[in-house]
Amino acid sequence: MASSSSTKLVFFACCLLLFTLSDNLVAGESDKVQLNLYYESLCPGCQEFIVDYLVDFFDTDLDTITNVTLVPFGNAKLYDNLTITCQHGEEECELNKVEACVINTIPDPKLQYSLIRCIENDTKNWDSCFNGNKDDIAIGDCYTSDLSTKLILEYAKQTLSLNPKKEYVPWVTLNGTPLYEKINDLVAEVCKAYKGKAPLxxxxxxxALGKRKVWSKLQVSYANEAIHY
Structure with missing residues (x-):
């Protein structure tokens, strides 16, 4: 009996240790830095940001301290009758819907980002990013239904209710605070913003930060023009 009890205690202690180590390696969801990207699908600066900047958060272990949320609405305009017009035309509105459906359908952040990155990397041939698997069919069903419009209207609400208001796209916030020109050194800003207990x-x-390329010019788009800063 004593031997059995001792074995159970040792097993329990090992489980507790493993849980503690695991908890220390990955930040809890509430501890993670919340990175929100407000963008539109055909904005050149948004495309560059998604393809070249955000990849750091999905191809490395930065995802252990960061939650990335994509909000595809950008500089679109929402009218009282719920009509939406997009800065780069109807094609952009349709691609925003496609990407909204990707976000809604695929729960895994890395798979979600991978597909959106593929779309943004070649928006002329975006349909080549889909191969007809189960998720692709669900995304297509979403896109052709009223759900895609409902998703975009929700993203419109999120974008238009920002405080302070969005000035251009890509518009990036960390824990709700706009980055402005600090967007050019995004990884350093995320590392600085993390206050959790998990190791950096x-x-x-x-x-590593010293070897990183700091982007000197990211094109941003206002509602009626594009600039560099």
Missing amino acids: PKQCNSS
């Missing part, structure tokens, strides 16, 4: 990812080491 290796990408946050000073040596």
Whole structure:
């Protein structure tokens, strides 16, 4: 009996240790830095940001301290009758819907981002990113139904209720605070913003940050023009 009890205690202690180690390696959801990207599908700066900037958060261990949320509405205009017009025309409105359906259908952030990155990398041939699997069919069903419009209207509400208001796209916030020109060194800003207990990812080491390319010019689009800063 004593031997059995001892075995159970040792097993329990091992489980507790594993749980504690796991908890220390990955930040809890409430501890993670919340990175929101407000964008539109055919904005050149948004495309560059998604393809070249955001990849750091999905191809490295930065995802252990960061939640990334994509909001595809951008500089579109919403009228009282719920009509939406997009800065780059109807094609952009349709692609915004496609990407809204991707976000709604695929729960895994890395798979979600991978598909949106594929679309943004070649918006002329975006349909080549789909191969007819189960998720693709669900995304198509979403796109052709009223759900896609409902999703975009929700993204419109989120974008238009920002405080402070969005000035251009891509518009990036960390824990609700706009980055403005600090967007050019996004990884460093995320590392600085993280206040959780989990160890910082290796990408946050000073040596790693020192080797990173800091983007000097990211094109941003206002409602009626595009500029560089």
